[in-house]
Amino acid sequence: MIMTKQCIWSVVVEYFRLFRYGFLVPLRSSDDTDGCLETPSHASDMQEQLAFLHAAMTQDVVLGALHGVDALIEQWHRYSSYFGELHFELKRMETEPSGAMIASATLSVTITETTLRCVFPHLLDPGSGGGENEDSQLCARLVGQRIDCRCSVRFLWDDEIGRVTRLETNMDLLTPLLRVLGSLEDVAYVLTRALITPEYVIGERDSHLSIAFPLD
Numbered sequence: 001m002i003m004t005k006q007c008i009w010s011v012v013v014e015y016f017r018l019f020r021y022g023f024l025v026p027l028r029s030s031d032d033t034d035g036c037l038e039t040p041s042h043a044s045d046m047q048e049q050l051a052f053l054h055a056a057m058t059q060d061v062v063l064g065a066l067h068g069v070d071a072l073i074e075q076w077h078r079y080s081s082y083f084g085e086l087h088f089e090l091k092r093m094e095t096e097p098s099g100a101m102i103a104s105a106t107l108s109v110t111i112t113e114t115t116l117r118c119v120f121p122h123l124l125d126p127g128s129g130g131g132e133n134e135d136s137q138l139c140a141r142l143v144g145q146r147i148d149c150r151c152s153v154r155f156l157w158d159d160e161i162g163r164v165t166r167l168e169t170n171m172d173l174l175t176p177l178l179r180v181l182g183s184l185e186d187v188a189y190v191l192t193r194a195l196i197t198p199e200y201v202i203g204e205r206d207s208h209l210s211i212a213f214p215l216d
Helices: 002-018 040-056 069-082 113-118 132-142 174-181 184-192
Strands: 057-063 084-095 101-110 146-158 163-171
Touching (some): 002 101, 040 057, 040 069, 113 132, 132 174, 132 184, 174 184
Parallel strands (some): 057 163
Antiparallel strands (some): 101 146
């Protein structure tokens, strides 16, 4: 049991170390004509991230409604691409009697125009019901804002194979957005049609993942 505890602790610590700045998406040239400009160091770091996930997670690891390491990688890619200056900082770890590990953390990101297009596209849609002027004002207030989201990740662990079988994420988006917008009504409008599921999985723009976030 002590060995298992040590293993899951080391896996969680390494997970946060490797992904503290998100997934290392390929670097590109400024005019985007030469494709990727990965340095050997950058490519090596990306490979380290990928190798870790394949070694530490089961191949059918569960993340919300998604399954598989590739789905987890894609989610990291989206968070890292859709938000600016991602920083994922581990704060505390606690072991449950079941052997699962709960990691408390802070996810800090900057809201960009890409965030609006890919996560909150209804704010850019004149027919979304919010009113063009109101939506434009919300966009102007959001873009460039740095938000710090308190979150937790529960790592479910398979004792026999020594791998993570499930990741359960909880995140407080409401509080930092309320600090920025100052109105629960505005926050509700921003979140209720966001392309994020209750498990904080970012969906495709056309996947109709609009959901209602509880505000109590």
